[in-house]
Amino acid sequence: MALADFLQELDELAAAAQAAFEGAKDAAEVEAARIAFLGAKSGKLKAAQKGLGSVDKADRRTAGMRFNEVKQLVEAAFKSAEERIAGGGGGTTQSAEIFDPTLPGKQPRIGKLHPITQTIEELKDIMGRLGFSVADGPEIEDELHNFESLNIPADHPARDPLENFYLATAAKSQGGPLLLRSQTSTVQIRVMEQTPPPIRIISLGRVYRPDTADATHYPMFHQMEGLLVDTKVTMADLKSVLRLFATSYLGHDVHIRFRPSFFPFTEPSVEADMSWNDNWIEFGGAGMVDPHVLSAVGYDLEEVTGFAFGLGVERLCMRRHGITDIREFYKNDVRFLHQF
Numbered sequence: 001m002a003l004a005d006f007l008q009e010l011d012e013l014a015a016a017a018q019a020a021f022e023g024a025k026d027a028a029e030v031e032a033a034r035i036a037f038l039g040a041k042s043g044k045l046k047a048a049q050k051g052l053g054s055v056d057k058a059d060r061r062t063a064g065m066r067f068n069e070v071k072q073l074v075e076a077a078f079k080s081a082e083e084r085i086a087g088g089g090g091g092t093t094q095s096a097e098i099f100d101p102t103l104p105g106k107q108p109r110i111g112k113l114h115p116i117t118q119t120i121e122e123l124k125d126i127m128g129r130l131g132f133s134v135a136d137g138p139e140i141e142d143e144l145h146n147f148e149s150l151n152i153p154a155d156h157p158a159r160d161p162l163e164n165f166y167l168a169t170a171a172k173s174q175g176g177p178l179l180l181r182s183q184t185s186t187v188q189i190r191v192m193e194q195t196p197p198p199i200r201i202i203s204l205g206r207v208y209r210p211d212t213a214d215a216t217h218y219p220m221f222h223q224m225e226g227l228l229v230d231t232k233v234t235m236a237d238l239k240s241v242l243r244l245f246a247t248s249y250l251g252h253d254v255h256i257r258f259r260p261s262f263f264p265f266t267e268p269s270v271e272a273d274m275s276w277n278d279n280w281i282e283f284g285g286a287g288m289v290d291p292h293v294l295s296a297v298g299y300d301l302e303e304v305t306g307f308a309f310g311l312g313v314e315r316l317c318m319r320r321h322g323i324t325d326i327r328e329f330y331k332n333d334v335r336f337l338h339q340f
Ligand code: DAH
Pocket: 182, 183, 184, 185, 225, 226, 263, 265, 266, 284, 285, 286, 287, 307, 308, 309, 310, 311
Protein backbone atom coordinates (compact mmCIF):
# COMPACT_ATOMS: atom_id res chain seq x y z
CA MET A 1 0.00 0.00 0.00
CA ALA A 2 1.26 3.47 -0.81
CA LEU A 3 2.21 5.62 2.14
CA ALA A 4 -0.14 8.42 1.14
CA ASP A 5 -3.15 6.05 1.08
CA PHE A 6 -2.25 4.62 4.47
CA LEU A 7 -1.87 8.06 6.03
CA GLN A 8 -5.22 9.16 4.64
CA GLU A 9 -6.86 6.05 6.00
CA LEU A 10 -5.39 6.86 9.43
CA ASP A 11 -6.63 10.46 9.29
CA GLU A 12 -10.14 9.31 8.45
CA LEU A 13 -10.04 6.78 11.28
CA ALA A 14 -8.90 9.41 13.78
CA ALA A 15 -11.64 11.82 12.75
CA ALA A 16 -14.33 9.14 12.89
CA ALA A 17 -13.16 7.96 16.33
CA GLN A 18 -13.07 11.50 17.69
CA ALA A 19 -16.63 12.12 16.46
CA ALA A 20 -17.93 8.82 17.86
CA PHE A 21 -16.46 9.36 21.35
CA GLU A 22 -17.47 12.99 21.56
CA GLY A 23 -21.00 12.22 20.43
CA ALA A 24 -21.54 9.28 22.79
CA LYS A 25 -24.45 10.15 25.09
CA ASP A 26 -24.13 7.45 27.72
CA ALA A 27 -21.92 4.68 28.97
CA ALA A 28 -23.39 2.19 26.49
CA GLU A 29 -22.54 4.39 23.52
CA VAL A 30 -19.01 4.96 24.79
CA GLU A 31 -18.59 1.22 25.11
CA ALA A 32 -19.93 0.65 21.55
CA ALA A 33 -17.40 3.19 20.21
CA ARG A 34 -14.62 1.55 22.20
CA ILE A 35 -15.40 -1.82 20.63
CA ALA A 36 -15.65 -0.29 17.13
CA PHE A 37 -12.29 1.51 17.29
CA LEU A 38 -10.21 -0.06 20.03
CA GLY A 39 -11.65 -3.60 20.05
CA ALA A 40 -8.88 -6.17 20.30
CA LYS A 41 -10.32 -8.47 17.62
CA SER A 42 -12.12 -6.44 15.01
CA GLY A 43 -11.55 -2.84 16.05
CA LYS A 44 -10.72 -0.36 13.25
CA LEU A 45 -7.34 0.38 14.83
CA LYS A 46 -6.49 -3.31 14.74
CA ALA A 47 -7.38 -3.41 11.03
CA ALA A 48 -5.15 -0.37 10.37
CA GLN A 49 -2.32 -2.06 12.21
CA LYS A 50 -2.65 -5.00 9.84
CA GLY A 51 -2.55 -2.57 6.88
CA LEU A 52 0.76 -1.28 8.20
CA GLY A 53 2.38 -4.53 7.09
CA SER A 54 1.48 -3.89 3.47
CA VAL A 55 3.11 -0.42 3.34
CA ASP A 56 6.35 -0.29 1.35
CA LYS A 57 9.28 -1.23 3.51
CA ALA A 58 11.02 2.13 3.01
CA ASP A 59 7.96 4.04 4.27
CA ARG A 60 7.07 1.71 7.09
CA ARG A 61 8.87 3.71 9.79
CA THR A 62 6.96 6.92 8.92
CA ALA A 63 3.71 4.98 8.69
CA GLY A 64 4.36 3.29 12.05
CA MET A 65 5.02 6.58 13.82
CA ARG A 66 1.78 8.05 12.51
CA PHE A 67 -0.08 4.92 13.47
CA ASN A 68 1.13 5.28 17.06
CA GLU A 69 0.07 8.92 17.16
CA VAL A 70 -3.41 8.06 15.96
CA LYS A 71 -3.68 5.19 18.42
CA GLN A 72 -2.88 7.52 21.33
CA LEU A 73 -5.34 10.07 20.02
CA VAL A 74 -8.16 7.50 19.88
CA GLU A 75 -7.32 6.21 23.35
CA ALA A 76 -7.35 9.75 24.72
CA ALA A 77 -10.75 10.41 23.09
CA PHE A 78 -12.09 7.23 24.71
CA LYS A 79 -10.74 8.25 28.12
CA SER A 80 -12.21 11.72 28.07
CA ALA A 81 -15.59 10.36 26.93
CA GLU A 82 -15.54 7.90 29.81
CA GLU A 83 -14.75 10.65 32.32
CA ARG A 84 -17.38 12.96 30.89
CA ILE A 85 -20.11 10.30 31.33
CA ALA A 86 -18.98 9.23 34.81
CA GLY A 87 -18.65 12.78 36.08
CA GLY A 88 -22.02 13.85 34.74
CA GLY A 89 -20.24 16.85 33.30
CA GLY A 90 -22.05 16.54 29.98
CA GLY A 91 -25.35 17.24 31.61
CA THR A 92 -27.18 15.99 28.55
CA THR A 93 -27.42 12.33 29.46
CA GLN A 94 -30.37 10.75 31.13
CA SER A 95 -29.47 7.18 31.72
CA ALA A 96 -26.19 8.04 33.45
CA GLU A 97 -26.42 8.32 37.24
CA ILE A 98 -26.05 11.92 38.28
CA PHE A 99 -25.23 12.75 41.87
CA ASP A 100 -26.44 16.18 42.89
CA PRO A 101 -25.06 17.10 46.34
CA THR A 102 -27.35 20.13 46.57
CA LEU A 103 -30.58 18.06 46.71
CA PRO A 104 -32.11 17.48 50.18
CA GLY A 105 -31.31 14.01 51.55
CA LYS A 106 -33.85 11.24 51.97
CA GLN A 107 -34.94 11.17 55.63
CA PRO A 108 -34.83 7.66 57.04
CA ARG A 109 -37.96 6.90 59.04
CA ILE A 110 -36.93 6.53 62.67
CA GLY A 111 -39.16 4.58 65.05
CA LYS A 112 -40.48 5.93 68.31
CA LEU A 113 -41.55 4.56 71.65
CA HIS A 114 -45.30 4.07 71.99
CA PRO A 115 -46.92 6.94 73.95
CA ILE A 116 -47.89 4.52 76.74
CA THR A 117 -44.28 3.31 76.97
CA GLN A 118 -43.11 6.91 77.04
CA THR A 119 -45.56 7.66 79.87
CA ILE A 120 -44.43 4.58 81.80
CA GLU A 121 -40.79 5.67 81.48
CA GLU A 122 -41.67 9.13 82.73
CA LEU A 123 -43.65 7.78 85.70
CA LYS A 124 -40.75 5.52 86.66
CA ASP A 125 -38.45 8.50 86.47
CA ILE A 126 -40.64 10.69 88.70
CA MET A 127 -41.24 7.98 91.28
CA GLY A 128 -37.58 6.99 91.17
CA ARG A 129 -36.67 10.47 92.32
CA LEU A 130 -39.07 9.98 95.25
CA GLY A 131 -37.16 6.85 96.21
CA PHE A 132 -39.47 4.20 94.73
CA SER A 133 -37.89 1.28 92.92
CA VAL A 134 -39.61 -0.73 90.22
CA ALA A 135 -41.02 -4.21 90.87
CA ASP A 136 -42.47 -6.60 88.30
CA GLY A 137 -45.09 -9.29 88.56
CA PRO A 138 -46.69 -11.88 86.29
CA GLU A 139 -49.70 -11.05 84.11
CA ILE A 140 -51.11 -14.54 84.66
CA GLU A 141 -52.05 -14.75 88.32
CA ASP A 142 -53.66 -17.10 90.82
CA GLU A 143 -56.63 -16.18 92.98
CA LEU A 144 -54.43 -15.94 96.06
CA HIS A 145 -52.49 -12.94 94.72
CA ASN A 146 -55.22 -11.32 92.65
CA PHE A 147 -57.90 -11.59 95.38
CA GLU A 148 -57.36 -13.58 98.56
CA SER A 149 -54.30 -11.87 99.99
CA LEU A 150 -55.75 -8.51 98.97
CA ASN A 151 -58.65 -9.17 101.31
CA ILE A 152 -61.11 -9.81 98.46
CA PRO A 153 -63.24 -12.75 99.68
CA ALA A 154 -64.79 -15.41 97.46
CA ASP A 155 -68.24 -13.78 97.49
CA HIS A 156 -66.94 -10.34 96.46
CA PRO A 157 -68.47 -9.11 93.17
CA ALA A 158 -64.97 -8.35 91.79
CA ARG A 159 -64.39 -12.12 91.68
CA ASP A 160 -67.37 -12.80 89.42
CA PRO A 161 -66.12 -14.88 86.47
CA LEU A 162 -67.88 -12.40 84.19
CA GLU A 163 -65.68 -9.60 85.56
CA ASN A 164 -62.43 -11.43 84.91
CA PHE A 165 -60.50 -13.28 82.23
CA TYR A 166 -60.21 -16.73 83.80
CA LEU A 167 -58.03 -19.09 81.82
CA ALA A 168 -60.16 -22.14 80.99
CA THR A 169 -57.27 -24.53 80.37
CA ALA A 170 -55.61 -23.52 83.62
CA ALA A 171 -58.74 -24.14 85.70
CA LYS A 172 -57.74 -27.75 86.28
CA SER A 173 -54.20 -26.87 87.33
CA GLN A 174 -53.19 -27.96 90.82
CA GLY A 175 -52.88 -24.52 92.35
CA GLY A 176 -56.47 -23.61 91.51
CA PRO A 177 -57.82 -21.36 88.76
CA LEU A 178 -55.56 -18.87 86.99
CA LEU A 179 -56.62 -15.57 85.46
CA LEU A 180 -55.18 -12.53 83.70
CA ARG A 181 -54.55 -10.12 86.55
CA SER A 182 -57.28 -7.50 86.89
CA GLN A 183 -55.09 -5.09 88.87
CA THR A 184 -51.41 -4.48 89.61
CA SER A 185 -52.15 -4.63 93.37
CA THR A 186 -51.08 -8.29 92.99
CA VAL A 187 -47.48 -7.10 92.94
CA GLN A 188 -47.86 -5.58 96.44
CA ILE A 189 -48.43 -9.09 97.76
CA ARG A 190 -45.64 -10.69 95.73
CA VAL A 191 -43.13 -8.09 96.94
CA MET A 192 -44.16 -8.27 100.60
CA GLU A 193 -44.04 -12.07 100.53
CA GLN A 194 -40.41 -11.88 99.46
CA THR A 195 -39.17 -8.79 101.30
CA PRO A 196 -39.27 -7.63 104.91
CA PRO A 197 -40.21 -3.97 105.51
CA PRO A 198 -39.39 -1.18 104.78
CA ILE A 199 -40.88 -1.32 101.26
CA ARG A 200 -41.02 1.47 98.73
CA ILE A 201 -41.97 0.19 95.26
CA ILE A 202 -43.99 0.95 92.19
CA SER A 203 -45.12 -1.59 89.64
CA LEU A 204 -46.26 -0.72 86.15
CA GLY A 205 -47.90 -3.08 83.73
CA ARG A 206 -50.89 -4.48 81.91
CA VAL A 207 -54.15 -5.45 83.55
CA TYR A 208 -57.15 -7.15 81.95
CA ARG A 209 -60.91 -6.82 82.40
CA PRO A 210 -63.67 -8.03 80.07
CA ASP A 211 -65.01 -4.52 79.42
CA THR A 212 -66.55 -3.61 76.09
CA ALA A 213 -64.20 -1.21 74.34
CA ASP A 214 -65.43 2.36 74.12
CA ALA A 215 -63.83 5.80 74.36
CA THR A 216 -62.79 5.27 78.00
CA HIS A 217 -62.64 1.46 78.34
CA TYR A 218 -60.48 -1.20 76.83
CA PRO A 219 -60.19 -4.87 77.88
CA MET A 220 -56.48 -4.31 78.52
CA PHE A 221 -54.91 -1.23 80.03
CA HIS A 222 -51.96 -0.22 82.21
CA GLN A 223 -51.76 0.66 85.88
CA MET A 224 -49.11 2.07 88.14
CA GLU A 225 -49.26 0.56 91.60
CA GLY A 226 -47.42 2.13 94.51
CA LEU A 227 -46.67 0.68 97.92
CA LEU A 228 -44.81 2.15 100.86
CA VAL A 229 -44.53 0.27 104.16
CA ASP A 230 -42.44 1.56 107.04
CA THR A 231 -42.73 2.67 110.65
CA LYS A 232 -45.10 5.57 111.35
CA VAL A 233 -46.44 5.96 107.83
CA THR A 234 -49.60 8.07 107.71
CA MET A 235 -52.21 9.43 105.27
CA ALA A 236 -50.22 12.69 105.26
CA ASP A 237 -47.30 10.83 103.67
CA LEU A 238 -49.64 9.39 101.04
CA LYS A 239 -50.99 12.82 100.20
CA SER A 240 -47.50 14.33 99.99
CA VAL A 241 -46.27 11.62 97.64
CA LEU A 242 -49.31 11.89 95.36
CA ARG A 243 -49.05 15.66 95.33
CA LEU A 244 -45.34 15.59 94.49
CA PHE A 245 -46.09 13.04 91.80
CA ALA A 246 -48.87 15.11 90.22
CA THR A 247 -46.78 18.28 90.42
CA SER A 248 -43.86 16.59 88.67
CA TYR A 249 -46.06 15.04 86.00
CA LEU A 250 -47.88 18.26 85.16
CA GLY A 251 -44.90 20.52 85.69
CA HIS A 252 -46.61 22.99 88.01
CA ASP A 253 -48.00 23.08 91.52
CA VAL A 254 -51.06 20.82 91.68
CA HIS A 255 -53.69 20.48 94.37
CA ILE A 256 -54.77 17.05 95.53
CA ARG A 257 -58.15 16.16 96.93
CA PHE A 258 -59.13 12.95 98.74
CA ARG A 259 -62.70 11.62 98.60
CA PRO A 260 -63.75 8.75 100.88
CA SER A 261 -64.05 5.46 99.04
CA PHE A 262 -63.73 1.74 99.57
CA PHE A 263 -61.17 -0.85 98.50
CA PRO A 264 -60.93 -4.22 100.22
CA PHE A 265 -57.15 -3.89 100.67
CA THR A 266 -57.02 -0.38 102.14
CA GLU A 267 -58.58 1.14 105.25
CA PRO A 268 -59.31 4.00 105.09
CA SER A 269 -59.65 4.18 101.30
CA VAL A 270 -59.83 7.26 99.09
CA GLU A 271 -60.26 8.32 95.50
CA ALA A 272 -57.53 10.83 94.67
CA ASP A 273 -58.41 13.82 92.49
CA MET A 274 -56.03 16.41 91.11
CA SER A 275 -56.93 19.91 89.99
CA TRP A 276 -56.64 20.33 86.26
CA ASN A 277 -57.68 23.47 84.41
CA ASP A 278 -60.08 24.42 87.21
CA ASN A 279 -61.59 20.93 87.30
CA TRP A 280 -61.08 18.07 89.71
CA ILE A 281 -60.15 14.93 87.85
CA GLU A 282 -59.89 11.51 89.43
CA PHE A 283 -56.54 9.86 88.84
CA GLY A 284 -56.61 6.79 91.03
CA GLY A 285 -57.49 4.93 94.17
CA ALA A 286 -55.40 4.88 97.33
CA GLY A 287 -55.43 4.31 101.06
CA MET A 288 -53.69 2.92 104.10
CA VAL A 289 -52.84 -0.75 103.62
CA ASP A 290 -55.49 -2.83 105.41
CA PRO A 291 -54.13 -4.68 108.48
CA HIS A 292 -55.51 -7.93 107.01
CA VAL A 293 -53.19 -7.51 104.03
CA LEU A 294 -50.14 -6.79 106.20
CA SER A 295 -50.78 -9.76 108.47
CA ALA A 296 -51.46 -12.07 105.49
CA VAL A 297 -47.84 -11.57 104.44
CA GLY A 298 -46.56 -11.90 108.01
CA TYR A 299 -45.79 -8.28 108.78
CA ASP A 300 -45.94 -7.11 112.39
CA LEU A 301 -48.94 -4.80 112.77
CA GLU A 302 -47.41 -3.22 115.88
CA GLU A 303 -44.32 -2.26 113.92
CA VAL A 304 -45.34 -1.02 110.50
CA THR A 305 -48.06 0.75 108.60
CA GLY A 306 -48.19 1.56 104.90
CA PHE A 307 -50.01 3.25 102.11
CA ALA A 308 -50.83 2.06 98.59
CA PHE A 309 -52.19 3.62 95.44
CA GLY A 310 -53.19 2.53 91.96
CA LEU A 311 -53.36 4.85 88.93
CA GLY A 312 -54.45 4.36 85.32
CA VAL A 313 -51.53 5.03 82.94
CA GLU A 314 -53.72 5.57 79.85
CA ARG A 315 -55.82 8.11 81.69
CA LEU A 316 -52.77 10.18 82.65
CA CYS A 317 -51.39 10.03 79.12
CA MET A 318 -54.76 10.95 77.60
CA ARG A 319 -55.16 13.97 79.89
CA ARG A 320 -51.67 15.20 79.15
CA HIS A 321 -52.07 15.05 75.37
CA GLY A 322 -55.79 15.77 75.04
CA ILE A 323 -56.53 12.29 73.65
CA THR A 324 -60.24 11.58 73.86
CA ASP A 325 -60.45 7.92 72.84
CA ILE A 326 -58.42 5.18 74.54
CA ARG A 327 -58.81 2.93 71.47
CA GLU A 328 -56.42 5.17 69.53
CA PHE A 329 -53.52 3.72 71.53
CA TYR A 330 -54.14 0.23 70.23
CA LYS A 331 -55.03 0.73 66.58
CA ASN A 332 -51.35 0.89 65.62
CA ASP A 333 -52.00 3.74 63.22
CA VAL A 334 -48.60 5.37 62.75
CA ARG A 335 -50.21 8.69 61.81
CA PHE A 336 -51.53 8.81 65.40
CA LEU A 337 -48.51 7.27 67.11
CA HIS A 338 -45.99 9.42 65.28
CA GLN A 339 -47.27 12.57 67.00
CA PHE A 340 -45.85 11.67 70.41
N1 DAH B 1 -56.41 -1.94 92.35
C1 DAH B 1 -57.37 -0.85 92.28
C2 DAH B 1 -58.14 -0.94 90.97
O1 DAH B 1 -57.69 -1.59 90.08
C3 DAH B 1 -56.69 0.47 92.35
C4 DAH B 1 -56.13 0.71 93.74
C5 DAH B 1 -56.90 1.34 94.71
C6 DAH B 1 -54.87 0.31 94.04
C7 DAH B 1 -56.41 1.57 95.96
C8 DAH B 1 -54.35 0.53 95.33
C9 DAH B 1 -55.14 1.18 96.28
O2 DAH B 1 -53.14 0.16 95.67
O3 DAH B 1 -54.64 1.39 97.49
O4 DAH B 1 -59.16 -0.34 90.85
